[in-house]
Amino acid sequence: MKPSLNAPRRASTGSQAGALALGLVFFCPLPGAQPVPSVSESDYLADVPIVLSVSRLPQRLDETPGAMTLIDREFIRQSGARDVVDVLRLVPGFQTSSAFESDAPQANYHGSFSVYSARIQVLIDGRSAYSNYLFGSVAPGLLSVALDDIERIEVFRGSNSATYGARAMLGVVNIVTRAAAESQGLRASVRSGENGIQDTQLGLGWNALGSAMHLSVDQRGDDGLTGSNGHNRVQRANFNAEVPVAFDAQLKLHTGWMHIDAGRGFASNLNAPLRETSYNSAFLQLDWQKAVDSQQDVALDFVHMQESFVDVVPYALAPVDLDYSGVASNDSLKFEAVRRLSPDVRYVWGTELRRESVTSRPIYNTDAAVVTDFTRLFSNVEWRATPQLLFNAGGMAEHNSLSGASFSPRLMLNWTAAPGHTLRAGVARAFRPPSVFEKQGNIRYVANGTLLLITTLARGQVQPESVLTRELGYLAELDWLHSQLDVRVYNDAVQGFIQSAQYALPGAGSLLASNPRDYFNGENFSIRGLEAQWQAHPWAGARIGLNFERSRMVRDEAQIIDPDLEASVPRSAYTVSLMQQFPRGWQLAVNQRYLDTVTLPSTSNYRGSISRTDLSLSKSLHWGSYRGDIALTLQNAGGNVLDYGKAFSFPKRAFVTLRVQD
Amino acid sequence: MLRWLRHLCTGCCLGLALAVAAQPTPTQVVIVSSEASASYTQVNTVLIDALTRAGVPKAAVVLLSPSELAQRTKEGQLGLTRVFVAVGARATQAVLAADPSAPVLSTLIPRQSFAQLLQSSGRKTSARLSALYLDQPLRRQISLIQLALPQARQVGVLLGADSVGKLPELSALAQDRGMTLQHAKVNGEQPLFQALSVALDGSDVLLALADSNVFNSTSIQNILLSSFRARIPMVAFSSAYTRAGAVLSLYSSPVQMGVQTADLVLGAWRSGRVPERSVEPDDFLVDVNANVARALGLALDGAALRLALRRLESRP
Numbered sequence: 004m005k006p007s008l009n010a011p012r013r014a015s016t017g018s019q020a021g022a023l024a025l026g027l028v029f030f031c032p033l034p035g036a037q038p039v040p041s042v043s044e045s046d047y048l049a050d051v052p053i054v055l056s057v058s059r060l061p062q063r064l065d066e067t068p069g070a071m072t073l074i075d076r077e078f079i080r081q082s083g084a085r086d087v088v089d090v091l092r093l094v095p096g097f098q099t100s101s102a103f104e105s106d107a108p109q110a111n112y113h114g115s116f117s118v119y120s121a122r123i124q125v126l127i128d129g130r131s132a133y134s135n136y137l138f139g140s141v142a143p144g145l146l147s148v149a150l151d152d153i154e155r156i157e158v159f160r161g162s163n164s165a166t167y168g169a170r171a172m173l174g175v176v177n178i179v180t181r182a183a184a185e186s187q188g189l190r191a192s193v194r195s196g197e198n199g200i201q202d203t204q205l206g207l208g209w210n211a212l213g214s215a216m217h218l219s220v221d222q223r224g225d226d227g228l229t230g231s232n233g234h235n236r237v238q239r240a241n242f243n244a245e246v247p248v249a250f251d252a253q254l255k256l257h258t259g260w261m262h263i264d265a266g267r268g269f270a271s272n273l274n275a276p277l278r279e280t281s282y283n284s285a286f287l288q289l290d291w292q293k294a295v296d297s298q299q300d301v302a303l304d305f306v307h308m309q310e311s312f313v314d315v316v317p318y319a320l321a322p323v324d325l326d327y328s329g330v331a332s333n334d335s336l337k338f339e340a341v342r343r344l345s346p347d348v349r350y351v352w353g354t355e356l357r358r359e360s361v362t363s364r365p366i367y368n369t370d371a372a373v374v375t376d377f378t379r380l381f382s383n384v385e386w387r388a389t390p391q392l393l394f395n396a397g398g399m400a401e402h403n404s405l406s407g408a409s410f411s412p413r414l415m416l417n418w419t420a421a422p423g424h425t426l427r428a429g430v431a432r433a434f435r436p437p438s439v440f441e442k443q444g445n446i447r448y449v450a451n452g453t454l455l456l457i458t459t460l461a462r463g464q465v466q467p468e469s470v471l472t473r474e475l476g477y478l479a480e481l482d483w484l485h486s487q488l489d490v491r492v493y494n495d496a497v498q499g500f501i502q503s504a505q506y507a508l509p510g511a512g513s514l515l516a517s518n519p520r521d522y523f524n525g526e527n528f529s530i531r532g533l534e535a536q537w538q539a540h541p542w543a544g545a546r547i548g549l550n551f552e553r554s555r556m557v558r559d560e561a562q563i564i565d566p567d568l569e570a571s572v573p574r575s576a577y578t579v580s581l582m583q584q585f586p587r588g589w590q591l592a593v594n595q596r597y598l599d600t601v602t603l604p605s606t607s608n609y610r611g612s613i614s615r616t617d618l619s620l621s622k623s624l625h626w627g628s629y630r631g632d633i634a635l636t637l638q639n640a641g642g643n644v645l646d647y648g649k650a651f652s653f654p655k656r657a658f659v660t661l662r663v664q665d
Numbered sequence: 666m667l668r669w670l671r672h673l674c675t676g677c678c679l680g681l682a683l684a685v686a687a688q689p690t691p692t693q694v695v696i697v698s699s700e701a702s703a704s705y706t707q708v709n710t711v712l713i714d715a716l717t718r719a720g721v722p723k724a725a726v727v728l729l730s731p732s733e734l735a736q737r738t739k740e741g742q743l744g745l746t747r748v749f750v751a752v753g754a755r756a757t758q759a760v761l762a763a764d765p766s767a768p769v770l771s772t773l774i775p776r777q778s779f780a781q782l783l784q785s786s787g788r789k790t791s792a793r794l795s796a797l798y799l800d801q802p803l804r805r806q807i808s809l810i811q812l813a814l815p816q817a818r819q820v821g822v823l824l825g826a827d828s829v830g831k832l833p834e835l836s837a838l839a840q841d842r843g844m845t846l847q848h849a850k851v852n853g854e855q856p857l858f859q860a861l862s863v864a865l866d867g868s869d870v871l872l873a874l875a876d877s878n879v880f881n882s883t884s885i886q887n888i889l890l891s892s893f894r895a896r897i898p899m900v901a902f903s904s905a906y907t908r909a910g911a912v913l914s915l916y917s918s919p920v921q922m923g924v925q926t927a928d929l930v931l932g933a934w935r936s937g938r939v940p941e942r943s944v945e946p947d948d949f950l951v952d953v954n955a956n957v958a959r960a961l962g963l964a965l966d967g968a969a970l971r972l973a974l975r976r977l978e979s980r981p
Contacts, residue, residue: 042777042827043754044799046875047903047916048704051882054889055910060960154894184887187858213883250882297908297954346955 052251053294057349058302058341061157065425065478066385068395068415069163070491072536074156076181078546081582081592083619083636083660085194085202085223087145087156091176092596092615093578094158095491095534095550100604102647103233103265106134106282106312107142112160112174113495113530113554114571115604118647120145122435124163124171127178128243128257130288130306133170135359135375136331137366139438143282143310145176146237147261149204149221151192151662154181160491160534162472164411164433165397168355168379172435172470173495180257183208183245184215188665196636196658199226199234216244228651229643232266232277252293260285267314269650274325278316285309298343306335315365321455323448329363351397352382361439366459368445375439376404383413393417395429405443406436406467427476436467437501441522447513457511460519468524471496484547486539494531499524502564526565528558530572544584552576567607574600588623588632605648615653616640624663631663693725694930695746697734697760699753699773704919708752708773711923712930719931731759738763748933750926754778757796761786768939771796772926773919775875777827779943792938797926800902801915802945803831805974806872807838809915809951810900812973813965814870821847821868821897823860823888825878851879861888865895873901873911885909898961907952912961913970917946924948947980 064071072094084090088108092099098115101108105118112123117138125132125141132144159175167175186208194202204221220240227233241259248254263282268275286308293301309332315324339353357377364370383397398412415429446459474493481488502525511517532554539547556569576599582592595616603609621634636658643652694716698705709728717723729737734756737743749769751757757771761782771779771794779796788794810817820839824832832848839846849855849863857879864871871892873880880888880901889910892899901911904918917925925947933939951967951974958965975981 041781042775042875042877044699044704044773044775044778046877046880047775047799048905048919049882049903050905051885051909053909054886055893055954055957057956060956063960063962182887182890185858185891187856215887247883247886253886297956343956 050250052247053297056294056297056300056341057343058300058339058351059292062385064487064489065419065480066393066395066417067159068383068397068413068417068429069159069161069427069431069474070476070489070534070536072158072160074158076154078582079150079153079156081590081619081621082580082594083592083617083634083638084150085200086150087148087153087176087178088142090150090156091145091158093548093550093580093594094160095536095552095576095578096160096174096532096554097158098573098598098601100647101653102228102231102604102651103235103263104231104267104605104647104651105142106137106140107146107263107265109140109142109604110145110176113532114173114556115602116500116568116571118604121170121438122172123174123176124167125176125178126167128180128255128288129290129304130257130286130308131167131170131333131335132178134284134310134331135333135438136310136312136329136361136363137327137438137440139170139435141176143261143263143284146263147239147259147284148178148180148241149219149223149239151190151204151206151221152180152186152217152219152241154179154185161474161493162411162413162431162433162470162495164401165399165413165431166381166383168377168381168399168401168411169403169409169434169436169467172433172468180241180243181217182215183217183243186217187215190662190664192660192662194223194658194660196656198654198656199224200656200658201225202660212246214244214246216242218242227266228646229654231647231651232268232270233651235263235265238262248291249293251295252291255288255290255292257288257290258286268316273319276316276319276325278314280312280314282313283311299341301340302338304335304337304339306333308333312363318448321448322450323455324365326365327363329361329366331359331361333357333359347387348384350382350384352380354381355379359439366440366446367443368447373439373443374404378402391419393419401434403436405439409434409436409467409469423480425476425478427474427478429474431472432469433472434467434469435501437465437522441465441501441503444520444522446519454511454513456513456515457508457517457519460508460511460517460521462521465501465522466499466524468497468499468501471498484539484541486537486541486547489534489536491534492532493534494529496527496529498527500526500528502526504564526558526562526568528556528568530554530556532572544590546580546582548578548580550576550578565607567602570600570602570607570610572601573598576601590619590621590623592619592621593617603645603648609645609649611645613644613646614641615644621660629663629665631661633662634660636660693721693745693747693934694727694750695734695743695748695767696726696728696750696752697731697756698728699731699751699755701730705752705773707919708923708926711920712750712927715924715927716930716934719927721931721934731756734759734763747937748930748939750930752926754782757782761788768793768933768937769795770926770929770933770939772929773797773799773922775800776943777830790941790943792941795939795941796943797922797929798943798945799917799922800875801917801949803835804838805949805978806900806915807835807842807844808974808977809913809970810844810870810872811842812977813900813913813970814898814963817844817869819845819847819868819870821849821864821866821871822874823851823857823864823871823876823879824848824874825851825876827878828874828876831874857884858887858891861891865892865897868897871897871899873899873906875902880906893957893960896961898957898963904950904952907954910954910957912954912957912963913965913967914952915949915974916952917949921948921950922946949974 091110109120119138119140121139157177163171190206202223206219208217224236246254268277314327335357337355343349360372362372381399395415402408413431444459444461448455477490479488505518597614619636646653746767751760751771849860898912907914951970953967
């Protein structure tokens with residue numbers, strides 16, 4: 004772009020605008036002027052849009068009100084992982100499953116208490132990916148973005164309802180996708196290998212109408228876990244555009260679609276027979292951000308998301324369908340403002356209106372939509388009292404039309420005891436309101452107008468479960484091997500954990516005696532433990548990651564309702580992650596995760612260990628202006644390990660990935 | 666007869682007085698300003714105040730727009746000008762087109778703009794035509810990097826058609842100070858993002874040089890975000906860039922430019938000569954974006970850096 008002195012190419016803001024307008028009238032073009040210089044003083048004097056103002060600056064790790072694990076694009080690429088869950092399994096405190104048996108591969112933090120991932124929150128570019136359909140689950144959301152479209156994943160290990168509201172009860176996975184402006188050109192990848200692995204992806208980034216745009220289309224599929232009917236195929240399309248609407252404002256548009264076809268069930272289980280299921284989701288997100296000045300940002304975010312589930316199969320013993328199908332949707336409108344009051348104080352406040360809707364006759368025994376309205380008001384203040392002391396204090400007041408109001412506060416103190424050595428101490432309370440199903444589930448089987456059986460009839464008495472987290476942390480930036488150590492000691496005191504039990508319903512009027520399932524606030528318990536995470540870059544091209552965890556559930560013996568609950572949390576676990584670059588573009592990555600004395604999500608009476616080791620060897624390639632890499636990945640090198648249930652195992656499998664970009 | 670002669674004398678005296686009264690005051694300083702926006706107004710105000718304080722009659726200082734200068738030149742109304750001051754590139758272009766007889770000092774102008782205008786008008790720097798540059802000398806920019814980021818060993822730099830000429834000097838300076846330059850050219854074959862990846866690769870700092878082919882209001886977002894994600898601080902050339910997200914900026918403010926311009930203009934007013942060689946700004950500011958510095962784990966003090974730089978240049 005060449006500047007013209009007669010028509011300044013940059014607009015000024017504020018008071019300068021008037022003066023400039025007068026100047027434009029006053030200083031008319033020179034007749035017969037010589038060619039103008041291509042550089043002028045306007046390059047030095049003109050305003051430019053504010054890009055990095057307060058809210059877009061992430062906090063440094065020693066300033067965050069809790070423990071974080073950051074996963075960058077390079078780590079994701081080198082790890083050989085195929086989806087987000089494959090990456091999260093390496094994060095301290097996480098347990099994952101690759102099964103499609105409930106909805107999609109799951110990830111849980113501090114306990115896989117059920118086959119649904121309901122106690123963590125997943126945000127994709129700030130959008131909640133929580134599916135409110137059955138028990139609540141982030142699993143489909145975790146699958147909704149292709150790994151190659153991800154810039155980084157920030158895992159907040161600990162309760163964060165103070166910032167993100169209900170559902171961020173035990174942790175938050177924040178997925179940041181790659182900016183369209185950084186994804187220009189063509190990218191393609193193909194993957195093929197054992198266990199029926201067939202993945203393809205095409206990404207295209209371009210500029211149009213002054214905006215950067217990116218479209219990604221992909222498909223991933225495999226035969227699923229050994230012993231399962233879990234063959235699966237996921238198709239996704241995601242589009243995003245960054246539109247500079249004004250000098251100091253930007254509109255980001257994200258829209259996407261996902262379709263999952265997956266097999267489920269067991270040949271020998273009449274209540275969960277072999278069947279084909281499908282899931283569809285689509286969303287639209289409009290995110291308007293304005294930098295009021297270098298000290299203040301405001302943002303307005305609108306999201307619409309809809310989902311449909313098809314899971315229906317005839318029951319072998321009666322003319323009825325086993326049906327879990329339905330549709331769900333949610334709409335959210337959020338306003339957020341961030342302001343720096345002084346060099347030492349900044350705060351964020353915001354409000355969100357959210358409406359969630361679920362419609363399913365088989366599950367709620369009504370054709371009407373069950374609607375839950377959420378109103379949220381939140382704020383967090385960061386105050387650097389002295390150069391060494393940083394306070395983060397905040398909270399979220401929340402009301403939902405299904406289970407009432409709650410307030411989730413948090414206070415965290417970060418003390419830099421010496422340069423590079425930060426101690427954290429804090430306390431936070433978080434809630435998870437019961438899902439619509441836990442509050443109003445109503446599953447009944449009717450054949451030819453006759454009520455056969457009621458299997459679920461929630462009585463609506465269940466209240467939100469809560470957790471009070473107390474934690475101490477230590478973060479050290481060490482010169483030794485250029486490493487970083489993070490230690491977290493925690494006590495998650497869970498109150499009113501939501502559990503289920505059957506009860507007799509003699510007056511149900513069903514042909515068979517109905518003992519439907521209901522949900523209630525059951526046990527109180529504490530999960531106590533320690534997590535240590537050490538990451539090093541000891542020499543050029545090398546990364547070493549070591550995590551170690553120790554945890555146990557503490558509860559009152561006299562009040563135990565579910566004896567197997569404590570095995571939901573592994574007693575100990577570790578991750579070893581090694582990556583090294585070699586000459587001529589070769590790279591080797593080894594990732595091992597080991598969990599000891601843990602149960603499986605669908606089999607509570609199992610106790611055992613789970614160990615999985617992945618290896619990936621890759622070589623970067625160049626063909627003229629094209630570059631890429633080819634990688635050979637061996638997942639679960641040690642052989643079959645149980646996953647999801649005792650009948651399923653994650654197979655040892657190898658595949659080849661070829662990636663090209665211009 | 667005597668009466669007639671008296672009338673004639675009175676008439677002559679009156680006519681002479683009228684003629685004297687009608688003679689325009691000889692103009693001493695003509696300031697031509699490219700624009701009337703805030704920065705130019707600040708330079709002009711500081712300059713006129715300083716000239717007035719130094720004894721130049723206020724009526725002897727005229728402020729014109731480039732089009733007014735052209736008009737007055739055409740009508741021969743410029744009077745006796747002792748010094749022309751051109752504020753900005755467009756004003757310099759207009760003054761050169763007027764082909765003035767008095768010395769010309771161009772100010773608030775980047776070195777390259779001045780060179781291009783000299784070339785297109787077939788002139789050379791002399792005691793009758795020189796400039797006070799707006800841009801900072803490259804050695805000062807490298808010194809700032811050394812002072813602010815002493816660990817920096819590799820300096821990334823993005824070059825476009827208007828800045829690629831600085832590469833040899835910049836490379837030599839970096840080498841002298843024990844640093845390496847990781848440069849990437851932005852052109853049709855290598856679009857911005859690719860060039861940025863090259864410039865950031867392994868660099869400890871990104872040095873921004875004014876070039877609208879590279880740094881403009883459309884590209885700045887991507888450049889700043891990319892360098893921030895790579896945790897590579899950007900050192901830029903204007904306070905607007907610090908506000909936008911560059912960790913540091915080195916620049917001369919309009920007030921500082923106005924003060925130094927006034928010194929040079931007073932010298933020319935007294936001696937009838939402008940400096941034979943163009944001069945660089947001798948005062949400057951260092952701005953720090955505290956938000957970005959904190960996020961990058963840097964403790965920087967703009968005022969202290971400015972003083973350290975001045976001491977390095979043996980300035981008070």
